[in-house]
Amino acid sequence: MKLNERSVAHYALSGSPADHTGFLRTWGGPGAPSTPSGAGRRCWFVLKGNLLFSFESPEGRAPQSLVVLEGCTVELAEAPVPEEFAFAIRFDAPGVRPLLLAADGPVAQEAWVKALSRASFGYMRLVVAELESQLREARHRLAWHRRSSRKAGSSRCRPQAPDHWSLGLENGHSLSRDCSPMDLAEEGGSRPAGRGSAEWELQAPASLLLGRGQSPVSPESSCFSTLHDWYGQEIVELRRGWLQRAQARQPVREEQARP
């Protein structure tokens, strides 16, 4: 069977991020006996996606071997030499012997087993689908809030922004422009759980995303000026809101009860 091995080797050597790397002892390989024995060969292994490459050393110019990790199971195993932290990769494919590998220590062994068991395309798809649904959920919640506060009679020209800032002030909650997302989450958590906290976690820029329809920023968009304009809008809105709040805060300051 033909394979675009030059492209595969190029991918292995390329700067794209590896999911896991490290030294492992291996008993498989060319001319290896069917029953593993001895201490095995120490090679540098690189896991990229669902492909496991091995090199003679981290500076190797070409991968020594390739293992396709789609549909395989990883489990701890017994090494021929005791006190090796061994694990085996078993394959779906009929007639393919399990690949025996050993790490340098228990931490490395656990890390490798974890990384290898998550190395399938199907797993990655699940992760992406999960995040996608979470994003959709967050957007729905935002739309719901937007609708409900619209009914409460907010201003038309800037959706959400004035409401968030003004209501925030009433609760003694100061949202500064420099507030990091983590701080917001913490402050949101200190309030009673439920819809209320979710409301205050949402920032004004999020409404821009819905107001202007789906975000044009997607993995496919590669035009920097589009991305720059898109994120630029957010900054402009944030700044406007911050200035507004700064003006409004002056008279209200005395009445605020700081937690």
Added chain:
Amino acid sequence: AGAWCTQAQYLRQRFRRRAVRLFWRRRRRERGRQPGGFLAVAVVPGGTMRYNEKELQALSRQPAELAAELGMRSPKKGSVVKRRLVKLVVNFLFYFRTDEAEPVGALLLEHCRVTQEEPCGFSISFLEDPDRKYHFECCNEEQCQEWMGALRQASYEFMRRSLIFYRNEIQKMTGKVHTGAERGWTLGSACLGSPMSAHTGPSGAVRYI
């Protein structure tokens, strides 16, 4: 046709080639019966890379995202269009002779570029050699667009970018950083885009989708 002076020479050449082909086919069958499976050796710049063909063969039998009979032309000069059953499974594109169960070949779709060539055709090329193109011909423009879309999303790198994109979007909206740790799984920090490769090799300056 200019290489042979006589018909005898031509026939000898063909006979020789056929003998070689049969020799390798028998070798493959014998090696395939070994418990270890069929170990293929591929020559790559800097050395040789070994892989087990049976792993790829098994993968080619998995349910496909897309499968169709398309016209395919290899990057070799003077190659002709051949009908192949083309099957997209995860980040591999397998192509079979229409009447065979084992694939003729496989293409790993990482760092590849998919370009429209004609109204009903597209090509796949790879980062390290953008001029070397695998050409595919579809029945109509619709099928062509369908394949191009699917192939562009069929790489691990694409999934990684989607992941980073969704994570950032969620963080912007809710202020929470979803690493997925809530569900008991974590992805290596390398996934966030910082290159962890320790190799001295060509650093891809041009990122293909």
